[in-house]
Amino acid sequence: MTTKQQFMARCNELAVxxxxxxGVLYVEAPIGFVWQAxxxxxxxLSYDYPRGAWRMADAYTALLEDMEGGxxxxxxxxxxxxEDNGIDTSERE
Numbered sequence: 001m002t003t004k005q006q007f008m009a010r011c012n013e014l015a016v017x018x019x020x021x022x023g024v025l026y027v028e029a030p031i032g033f034v035w036q037a038x039x040x041x042x043x044x045l046s047y048d049y050p051r052g053a054w055r056m057a058d059a060y061t062a063l064l065e066d067m068e069g070g071x072x073x074x075x076x077x078x079x080x081x082x083e084d085n086g087i088d089t090s091e092r093e
Contacts, residue, residue, distance in 0.1 A: 001057035017077045023048025031085045036069035041081045
């Protein structure tokens with residue numbers, strides 16, 4: 001089980017800020033990067049659907065597992081996420 005303090009410590013190490021929005025935890029990789037485990041720009045976990053589905057310690061543990069490998073550069077040439085954040089993806093291989 002993971003405490004909120006442990007989860008936040010890892011977020012601080014990776015320079016990311018999690019958001020909790022009505023029962024859904026979001027953790028975005030820094031601009032231009034993706035999460036190594038999922039190769040996505042954002043990790044999400046709906047911990048309160050159905051209501052009470054996850055204990056917070058378990059939700060933090062699940063997200064930390066996806067965050068474990070950290071982030072890697074996004075290499076997609078057609079990445080709307082990067083382009084929407086001002087990164088030119090046309091020169092990517």
